[in-house]
Amino acid sequence: MRVTVVGLGPGAGRDLTGRAREALEQAELIIGYTAYIELIREEFSHKEMRSTGMRKEVDRCRAAVEEAVAGKDVAMVCSGDSGIYGMAALVYEVAQEYPPIEIEVVPGITAACGGAAVLGAPLTHDFAVVSLSDLLTPWEKIERRLICAAQADFVLCLYNPASHSRPDHLRRACDILLAAGKAPDTVCGFVQNIGREGECAVLTTLAALRDTKVDMFTTVFIGSGQTRVLNGKMVTPRGYLQREN
Amino acid sequence: MRVTVVGLGPGAGRDLTGRAREALEQAELIIGYTAYIELIREEFSHKEMRSTGMRKEVDRCRAAVEEAVAGKDVAMVCSGDSGIYGMAALVYEVAQEYPPIEIEVVPGITAACGGAAVLGAPLTHDFAVVSLSDLLTPWEKIERRLICAAQADFVLCLYNPASHSRPDHLRRACDILLAAGKAPDTVCGFVQNIGREGECAVLTTLAALRDTKVDMFTTVFIGSGQTRVLNGKMVTPRGYLQREN
Structure with a gap:
């Protein structure tokens, strides 16, 4: 259904924009690198979350796209901005290999x-x-x-x-x-x-x-x-x- | 007392971070370029606001610093980020001419x-x-x-x-x-x-x-x-x- 790539800002919490918070609230599944998931685990503890280790960027984006293809509303979280050295480009690239899904990018405060x-x-x-x-x-x-x-x-x-x-x-x-x-x-x-x-x-x-x-x-x-x-x-x-x- | 230079993000509203919203809530006076003040006028209508025209950047920053020197908690708003082509540097420069005040910079989503x-x-x-x-x-x-x-x-x-x-x-x-x-x-x-x-x-x-x-x-x-x-x-x-x- 959809992958929303969400920039959390440097420290999440007070650095989140309203749009980022809405996207996380709306998502059925939140996927991200372990350390970034930790930044939001408490505030979004009512959400299903999946974290993957360092250097697993391609696997992480494939998992997000596959869940979206299967019908889920997925948020992929990035520290800082979702674009600048973030996962947005890779989500677009990986999605080429799958049936069409909706992709949205929500910017965040970059370092x-x-x-x-x-x-x-x-x-x-x-x-x-x-x-x-x-x-x-x-x-x-x-x-x-x-x-x-x-x-x-x-x-x-x-x-x-x-x-x-x-x-x-x-x-x-x-x-x-x-x-x-x-x-x-x-x-x-x-x-x-x-x-x-x-x-x-x-x-x-x-x-x-x-x-x-x-x-x-x-x-x-x-x-x-x-x-x-x-x-x-x-x-x-x-x-x-x-x-x- | 203090000038907080606040980045509103591209469109304010949902683009505001939690920190930016807190800074505006805390301020006693919000100063900015007319078009940026309009972006937040409705949401922060309970606040004292002062807008100045285009190319009045130095006057605007002097006004903010003078109000802070006089004891007010002032927010200076910028579209996008407060730093990138924003007012943060000019506030620091202008403040050199006055007794010491506290200056804080709150980043925003830049264009x-x-x-x-x-x-x-x-x-x-x-x-x-x-x-x-x-x-x-x-x-x-x-x-x-x-x-x-x-x-x-x-x-x-x-x-x-x-x-x-x-x-x-x-x-x-x-x-x-x-x-x-x-x-x-x-x-x-x-x-x-x-x-x-x-x-x-x-x-x-x-x-x-x-x-x-x-x-x-x-x-x-x-x-x-x-x-x-x-x-x-x-x-x-x-x-x-x-x-x-």
Whole structure:
């Protein structure tokens, strides 16, 4: 019948939109990665839920589509947004193999927006979002994108900056950006556990970020040439005040 | 006392998060651009509201900060996210001129996420967000960012693609992207009035987008080399299925 791909926002709960909450209330079955199901288990304990482990993305989407083909109203939950590094594209891809079903995508607060709000306002001008995970993307492509982002003077938001199997990706990314001409004192920040227990934000510089260890629950922000620290916050002015003066 | 900068999402109402709704409920005074105040006027009719016209951004933020300095709990509302092309940075900047106040930023669904959900899943891999407005940014900088985004093979999301005073910016942007090597048949899409009355999504190609007129309530998406049309939707695969096969 239908799969609704629902973005929960960084921490679910108060980060859920009204539309996301309605979609979860309406669903007969909620499917998702174990850690994301845990975020909503208490609030939606009256719902049938099915969780699958890490790296089981294709199985998870097939299960959702098969249940919908069989007539169920299914919600597939994603942390953050349902699109940005979420399951929406894969649900559309997998659905090609099955009889037609209805697919709806309900957006959520992605880590770029959630983390930016904690740090201040780093994304108030043009920016790029890049994942440092090379599980699905050749490292050469990631490297090229980092170089182009530096040349464009975009603010840069990095998802998946590290994991157990790639502890040095953030260091490599910083070195690429420095070599591409970003200043070592570029204002940077990172946020761990956005919207969840243990939320923690740190302001730093690109030179210092290079030697910082972060975990997979961290989102990293690297400023443009305009990004400043104002009163302990990371701020990229859009230029309103500068026009006035 | 405090300014909370609140992102309403594309259409307010069901797009509001729980945190955004709480912040508006808690505020004693809600300030914003006239059109955004209208989005919430009915639901929050019991609140004191003050709206200011277009291009009055600095005045609006000064008013919010001054009311907070005088002891009020003020919410400054923005359409979409509070950070991305929103008022969060300007509130931090303006607050520098006044005695210390508390500033909080509550994120919202930005047009990139809201529009992507309507089109399908165009932002499931690395992307860049660029505003085509040259009111505050020299056109040369916008042009350089577009060229770099093309070279990086980012999916590109364009805010402010047109206005009365710059009706040809989208055409110019498409020409820049084509000259930088983007294929004329690159999958593109745009959404008008995301989450509001008259919401309307169109799929097209880069060559055709060049000759398309859009208005200022439109968000434009230009695919990467991986972006496809699947069942009438704009989808950028992340690579899960490709890894499996």
